Amino acid sequence: MKLIYTGKTKNVFELEDGNYLLKFKDDVTGENGVFDPGANTVGLTLEGAGRAGLSLTKHFFEVLKEQGIPTHYIDANIDEATMTVRPATVFGKGLEVICRYRAVGSFLRRYGLYAEEGQALDAFVEVTLKDDDRQDPPISEDALDMLGILTKAEYAVLKDLTQQIGNVVKAELAKKDIELYDIKFEFGRVGEGKEIVLIDEISGGNMRAYKNGEYIEPLQLEKLMLEA
Amino acid sequence: MKLIYTGKTKNVFELEDGNYLLKFKDDVTGENGVFDPGANTVGLTLEGAGRAGLSLTKHFFEVLKEQGIPTHYIDANIDEATMTVRPATVFGKGLEVICRYRAVGSFLRRYGLYAEEGQALDAFVEVTLKDDDRQDPPISEDALDMLGILTKAEYAVLKDLTQQIGNVVKAELAKKDIELYDIKFEFGRVGEGKEIVLIDEISGGNMRAYKNGEYIEPLQLEKLMLEA
Numbered sequence: 001m002k003l004i005y006t007g008k009t010k011n012v013f014e015l016e017d018g019n020y021l022l023k024f025k026d027d028v029t030g031e032n033g034v035f036d037p038g039a040n041t042v043g044l045t046l047e048g049a050g051r052a053g054l055s056l057t058k059h060f061f062e063v064l065k066e067q068g069i070p071t072h073y074i075d076a077n078i079d080e081a082t083m084t085v086r087p088a089t090v091f092g093k094g095l096e097v098i099c100r101y102r103a104v105g106s107f108l109r110r111y112g113l114y115a116e117e118g119q120a121l122d123a124f125v126e127v128t129l130k131d132d133d134r135q136d137p138p139i140s141e142d143a144l145d146m147l148g149i150l151t152k153a154e155y156a157v158l159k160d161l162t163q164q165i166g167n168v169v170k171a172e173l174a175k176k177d178i179e180l181y182d183i184k185f186e187f188g189r190v191g192e193g194k195e196i197v198l199i200d201e202i203s204g205g206n207m208r209a210y211k212n213g214e215y216i217e218p219l220q221l222e223k224l225m226l227e228a
Numbered sequence: 229m230k231l232i233y234t235g236k237t238k239n240v241f242e243l244e245d246g247n248y249l250l251k252f253k254d255d256v257t258g259e260n261g262v263f264d265p266g267a268n269t270v271g272l273t274l275e276g277a278g279r280a281g282l283s284l285t286k287h288f289f290e291v292l293k294e295q296g297i298p299t300h301y302i303d304a305n306i307d308e309a310t311m312t313v314r315p316a317t318v319f320g321k322g323l324e325v326i327c328r329y330r331a332v333g334s335f336l337r338r339y340g341l342y343a344e345e346g347q348a349l350d351a352f353v354e355v356t357l358k359d360d361d362r363q364d365p366p367i368s369e370d371a372l373d374m375l376g377i378l379t380k381a382e383y384a385v386l387k388d389l390t391q392q393i394g395n396v397v398k399a400e401l402a403k404k405d406i407e408l409y410d411i412k413f414e415f416g417r418v419g420e421g422k423e424i425v426l427i428d429e430i431s432g433g434n435m436r437a438y439k440n441g442e443y444i445e446p447l448q449l450e451k452l453m454l455e456a
Contacts, residue, residue: 093341110365113321113357114375124374129341137338140368146352147342 008042009053009205015084019074024050024081028205028218035218037105037184037205040132050081052222053203057083059226060169060202069164070197072190088188088199092149094130095139095186097158099123099166102181104208110138118181123163157196158187165198173209176224178216183207236270237281237433243312247302252278252285252309256433256446263446265333265412265433268360278309280450281431285311287454288397288430297392298425300418316416316427320377322358323367323414325386327351327394330409332436338366346409351391385424386415393426401437404452406444411435 001021005012008029013021030036030043054076061073072085100107101123103115115121127144128136144150150158162185170180184207186200204218216224229249233240236257241249258264258271282304289301300313328335329351331343343349355372356364372378378386390413398408412435414428432446444452 110362111357111367111371111375112362113359114377122374124370126368126371129339131341134338134340138366138368139339140354140366142352143339143354146350147339149342 020087022083024054026050056203056222057201072199086190088190090188096128096184097162098126098184099162100182125159125162179210181208248313248315250311252282254278284431284450285429300427314418316418318416324356324412325390326354326412327390328410353387353390406437406439409436
């Protein structure tokens, strides 16, 4: 088993059978000890955060599998905080795809002249480049195509999958009376056919969720979602 | 004649016949005395800048008219540094539409991970909001539509006009062995049919132009373009 990537919240190993093993850490993104799913730095370390994030990820990836939505997921070992996945290649040097149901965070910072805080957004999709040095800039469909990161046909698939998956997560949260405000995903190409599938994770650290108008921290969200 | 808008580089008056009069100032955008077409502040005042900008604007608007590309232009008085135009309403609180032929400026600052300085771009179009407080954020076609600023049909017209006009300006510059790197435009809706037309100006302050690999300042560009 060979370490091939050290990430902010997880490490990636290559297995002998060619699949990848993701090891979830107890680190979550944020700044100055405050969680922020949009941040580029590890803001705090929380005992059990890795296992909790993996548990929720496993739950969502299995729901997506039931619904026939493609992901890289194979299986998970909660005790070890590891997940086995199919190897995927990312678009360019990595993209984040955001699905927004209410105006908060960077959307509001950019478009506050036209949107009020908390205003409903209709599963709005936007793409940002993973580029810490340039604060993850937003990028348009045309620019992705021109720079050779993603074709227009791939963009259409990516946008459609993002809204489908966002809606699945939103519906799952709604079962616990929790409202999804926004969520970010990563996608990659897998296999010889370069099928576009969801990769990485779907945990509290990827989304902003509210209950009775109050923001729910990632660990609390994972607890609420997974309790019987 | 009534002053209805005080801009950074020109003032707008309403005429008795309902048309608008634009009065070009000698102020150009930039920071710390250095010209920057992307800047939100007046960086310097140059004697004759208003008349020079208007002269070049008049030239381009007349070329566009010959080619059947719609603008708000009616006529110009160079001595007075004024231009008479049809009244237009802007999209939302104002947009800038940029057409890029080489990677420089904010494009490079955002996408430097994927583009090299000066790399050729194929009349790439992007839209930014006019919002000084939020540093004129870029905005996607989907967001413009969702926020009610521009419909998808209008976006298609805007993008097509931007590339057509960019190509006209590029070809005009090429006649003087000058290369257009990027240019920004403003558009508005005019008349009862809300036709989308080019508004504002096309002067040195709107574009980055190079000759023999060297950047040409706006006043110098206007001189080179208008000399016999």
